[in-house]
Amino acid sequence: MPYWLMKSEPDAYSWDDLCREGVGTWDGVRNYQARNHMRNMKQGEQVLFYHSNIGMEVVGVMEILEEAFQDPTTDDQRWSAVRVKAINPFPKPVKLSEMKQHPLLQNIGLIKQSRLSVMPLTDEEFAVIMDLGGMKMS
DNA sequence: GCCAACGTTGGC
């Protein structure tokens, strides 16, 4: 099963914002590569939530509730959004600096392509980050 | 605040 990681600046939209809303719409993505990843997401898949700029850490796990649909923030049909819900916060958020030091995380988009905001993770990468964050895999 | 990386735009 594919896993994902999505970034947001907490100033704009944070983990706490998502928890407050319960169900969140992940919209505003204006990058083709990121959009293509979003269109590949399937209901029930798990997504890590990363705080860029402020925090620079993975803070929790989300789940895809609704697969890609027209981004409600624009009429431009090129852009898609997905619906997500928070599952669990990390007991211990995982810092970017920590991930950069981990030998099994050297190929993740966060490190290799720092501007990409939506990216896939391998089973192994997902498991490593969950472990670093003190989360038990269910 | 700076700047590297990278995507987009527009002139040719």
Added chain:
DNA sequence: GCCAACGTTGGC
């Protein structure tokens, strides 16, 4: 279709 100029992202 190339590429210079420019804008944006995001780490430092």
